[in-house]
Amino acid sequence: MLWRLLRAPPTLACGFRGHTRTLERMIPAPEQPPASPPGGTPLDWWRRWWRRLPPSRQDRFATLAPLLSVLLFLSAIAVAITYLRYEELEREQEAVTRDVEYAQQRIRLRLLERQEQLMRLAREVDNKEISADEFEFQAETLISQFPELQAISWVDARRTVQASHASPSAPLSLLRPKGSTMAAAEGDGSFELARDLRQPIYSRPLGEDARQSTLMLQVPLTEQGRFSGTVMGEYSIDGLMRFGMPPEIMARYAVALLDDRGRVLAGNLQSPSAVLRLLPWSPQPLEHEVPVSPVGNGLILKAQGYRTSQDIVGSGFFWVIGALSALTVWMLLGTWRHTRRRVQAQQALMSETNFRRAMENSMLTGMRALDMQGRITYVNPAFCSMTGWTESELVGRTAPFPYWPEDDHEQLAARLEDELNGRSTPGGFEVRVQRRDGSIFDARMYVSPLIDPRGHQTGWMTSMTDITEPKRIREELSASYERFTTVLESLDSAVSVAPLGSDEMLFANKMYRLWFGTRGHGHRQLVDLAGNQPTPSPDNGDAVDAFAGMPTDTLTDAGAENAEVFVEELDRWLEVRTRYLTWVDGRLAQMVIASDITPRRNAEEQAARQAERAQTASRLITMGEMASSVAHELNQPLTAISNYCNGMISRLKEQRISEEDMLAALEKTARQAQRAGQIIQRIRAFVKRSEPNPMPSDVAQMVSNAIELADIELRRHQVRLSPYVAARLPSLMVDPILIEQVLINLLKNAGEAIAQAGRPPGERYIELRVGPRRLDDQEVVEFSVRDSGNGVPAEMIERIYEAFYSTKSEGMGIGLKLCRSIVESHHGRMQVQNIYNGDEVVGCCFSFWIPVQSRLTQEPEPGPSAATSLTDTERAR
Template identity: 30%
Template sequence: MRDPLLDTSVVAVKPSVRQLTFWAFAIVFLVLLIAWAGQWAAHREADFQSDSINRAIEVHALGLRGEAAKYNYLPFTASQHPDVIAALSSPKDLARRQRANRYLEDVNRRAGSDALYAIDLQGTTLTASNWNDPKGFVGESYANRPYFIDAREGRNGQFFGVGKTTGEPGLFLSAPVRHQGVILGVVVVKVSLRQIQETWAKARDPIMLSDAHGIFFLGSNAPWLYQAKTVVSQDDLAWVRQHEVYGARQVFPRVPWSVERTEGQPGYLIRTRINGQSRQFLAVDETLPDLGWTLTVMTDYVAVTRARNRTWMLGGLGACLLILGGLYLQLRERRFAEQRNARRELEVRVRERTHELGEAHAFRKAMEDSLLVGMRARDLEGHIIYVNPALSEITGYRADELIGRLPPYPYWHPDDLEKHWHDNDAMMSGQAALSGFESRVRHRDGHDVHTMVYTAPLIDATGKQSGWMSSVVDISEQKRAEIRQRQHDEQLQHAQRLASLGEMASTLAHELNQPLMALSNFASAAKAFAAQGNQSLLVNSLEEIMAQAQRTAEIVRRIRSFVRQRTQGVENCVIHDVVANVLALLKPEIRVQHARVVTHVQAPLPLVPGDRVLLEQVLLNLVLNSLQAMQNTPVDSRVVEIEATCVGATVFITVADRGPGIAADIAEQLFDPFFTTKVDGLGLGLNICRTIVESHRGHLSFENREGGGVIFTLQLESMS
């Protein structure tokens, strides 16, 4: 006869089909959720990387346009000189050609370009800055070059290619030489992009520039140069060969890329090999229509992969915790059910349950020991009763050194003792935030560890609270990432200052051209007066040359001073000096716009704590926007009014203009990043201005002005 006390079949509790189905669906759901979260994290990281690439593209494009525009004036200026016109009018007059050679040589040396030369209507070079060089251009035919064809037909030409004479690549800019309405020839300047090439070569990730046919001619990865993004058509290939764009090169193979595009994802994925290693890049193309080029900027795709894998790992850890909690609750349910059975069944169940609980405990301990999240249990008095290996790794203290300890614990940071006591009292009283709190601890070896602590009640087998269980997550890497992000934001603010300078570049270039042209004219006059022996007029011409040189040096000094300035941190700023510095920088722009600036600065104004350079940048951007907004306003009404007053402890600075104002349909987007109403604007000015003001605990707002125009108000707190 079977002893009912030993018959375990009487007390065996098997999971129901419903429970198994629930756990199966729960596990499948968690797996799908974790998989989706990983893909979402990867897409989010790809968006971030794409935004970083777009910001880099703006900087690189600005540099390319600046290099191209730097010498735009030179062909036209040289084409107006009498020596060049005389040489093209009388090509057989060797004396005139020699004077033109020396003039072009002097201008080329001063401008810093590679070469400056004049071509007759048959395409043959008559005079050149390198006339005395063994590889000089004099006598060479460039009739098949597009820049010569465009200029001969009366248009300014622009062309990038490999030099027929030197074999070195460069950017060619050309202009027709007109005399009494007739085109006599063409003046060409060759500009090297070597500096941009050297800068790109230091970049961590590839940067490539292709022409209108898709052929890479400039970039950071030399093996990809003179290869094409796609198969070059026969018509394009014939055009390139006809004009000898890239010298003797006749074949342009496809670049060794494998391109993958995903709908809805910014940019596209490139798989390739660099230095024998397989690499993946996220790439974004930017067309530069004014130059006829396409800029391709890439970033390593490993950051996207890491974001997805990190999310999968954290999701797996969270799922393990949920399953562990579910198993624990299920074990409690089964235990309560067993207590309601008869005493005879209970004796058998106790033996079986002891074994099951032992296995469950071992399983739970194995899972807790494998977690990367630190676990700490304390009783109601604050004694530490359990720590897992992850917490020992975070603090550097072994479990036997922590168990039994009361606050203050040895890993509490000595500089944050008051905060530690406050957080401890909140936890022990059950008032800790469910969303957790940050806590800085001191590792045993002395370095700081930033953690996020989550606390929940510890319930014993009877359902009573016996203490507190805390999860401790190491967020030091996240903190370091936040510091890197702040540094990135500071770099973006500096880039905005350069972008604002770029918007003034054309006006400043015009300002420089005037004294430079005057220098050339007075120098020619002085030479003529010296030949005539007219000492009085010669002295006057030399004095004018000195005045124009000083004017040019002052303009260059202001530009270089503005570009090289760096923020010095918080200081006590004098608003009157801030306004004066900004107006000094914008003096050429104000004169070009035929505008006036009226200032009303209350005296005295209290000092304002802040970064003087950043505050000047904000005011410069606002005044520059006002000047540009009044381009279609009658000249008599082009007035910018700057007023600075103080009300209590608050300083108000207003910038008002008489432009068209701001339409209601764009008012809400005015401070959005990359939103702009300018054809060549970046859309960063007002967004970064507001960020700078808010970082000074201030406020930037605007309102339309009665009678037309807009008023921007900058509100800052003073030291009083």
């Protein structure tokens, strides 16, 4: 209010000397006294400043003097009362601090007394002056004398309770039977701290229930300089509050023991709203807190002063003075009310006029007013800026106006006639406008009736906006959309966009319409086959959007998902890529791009069939190379069978054979026949052509089968095989025949490499090691074949996996290529490295890894579902 009075015009301040500024001019100005010399006393300076002020400003300051006097008086009273009150509060705060410190010393002395008693008990235990029974007796005596002690225990270095006694009122958690073991979490690390520091240690308040919290004291025990345990005393914090706090402190303050998190462990405190205040600006309630020594910051003593009544005399005196001062101020302001209203009305009118003028001048939209005859009566600066003509040149002009292009006079004249007759369109219309320099721009005009304050129409108001740039942008967007549509229509892939959970199609290109038509069933079919359709939430059945609450930001930021599906109605394999996006109207939509991959799938299937034939041919070649060794291996059981049969025939003819001898001979004959049958069965299973069939396979069994077939060839080359298979290997999801083929090929190559190297019999050996390994944060099983040959030449290591490339003169060059393809089809890896002894190559090591958690699954039986997706095994083939 003071600021408004200071900023008010002179008419308000000189109300009692005149009502207008004209009256002030009529009164002759008093003669100015001669200027006093510079300097002088402060009173002289004040007089000179006052005389330089105009009369209106002198009257304003003279009128404000009583108001300022009343406010200063009220301020002085408030400051005096506040000062006295704060003095009283400081004295009370000092009393609270002194009493809390005294109470803390009392609790500290009580804790130190109990600590001394427990330390004396610990010394007796260290000196072995008391037994466990005597310890329990003394503990019972202490607990009965001092109620804050809840339990006393003797704990050895291994946390085993040797003796313990607890108060009858102690919680069950403090009952520790003899021989029980304390958990490592008990004591909050105080046991370990007492062991390390060899001095009494207090723990933090323990217990989930704040009102039943306990305090633990660990007194270390030593035996010949070594730590032998502790004497553990457990205090009830509530008992420590009731028996250790002076009664006069409890009667005078609200006292409580808090932990380091501010929880009330014992006692109670007043909430801040319960404390009465004497003045509105009174400080916070009187309180003080201090850590309880020797526990430390884990236990805090806090006290608050009681407020039972207000200082009625002091506060009443303050409010009476305030009410009288407010009444005086109100009476002073009442004398200015009639002049202030008039001045406010004048200022409001001037402000409204200036605001409207400033608003019209700052508008970017051109405004033009026509009377009922079509004559221009008003234009704003924006209209003049657009057309280049000044206000004086436009006001009063009639059609044709100077900003009309010459070619559009007839059209614009017809438009003006429609405007004057009230036939203008509500949405506006576009026209061409000519600037003064002759340039043309596009504009949109809106026409509305001009109504005066009495409600009569006096003309027409027209607003004009320059739309040259928006029109250019709209044309560019239209051209960009045409280019975008042309590109999508020319794609050989079907592109469709549809909202989630709706049959509406938002976009579909030419290829989609050719395959599926214009409806959305094709889009839904592709999404269902690809398995990328999210499920709406079942909890919002009443919502308008079934997918409300879904994490759309995560969906739209995610990458595209691919799937290969077979569409029966098109008889085509399609690669379907789906992606979530936010449509132009804000809805969550799903885009599907389907490309025809039928030729590629046919090529992949042809390549898979060729690879299978190559694997079968490799196994046949391997068995062909091993034919002589296999024949020799089969000759032994067949010869033994013939010998046993001939011997039995001879002895039967001579009747020199008993029933037991015949039975033994027949058993040996049967074993030899079974051996020959197993060899033939293993060879047939190995060379038999079959589809890859991943199944859970035992590693040891696969290695045993491979060794059984490869050992025949190795014995022919006089090579010793040393296998090692780790115990408890996990099962692998592989095709066992293919893995056996890899092992046989590697063992056969190792034997041939040793034979070509011409090693002496003592150096002809192969090491086969199978064991677990962790590779790239993945559990794998490693197979390694280490030989003692000449190794692989360094220049050939990079090419040994190429098709039809071999280091052997008679080799075909498809063995290692197939081995690597088989390993990689099982998501494994294969490598080769030479073994060096200094600079000399003393062998070679082929190794490969198969992951334990393989993504291969056992292939399902052929059926309708098999045509809709590709498994990892089919892709590997």
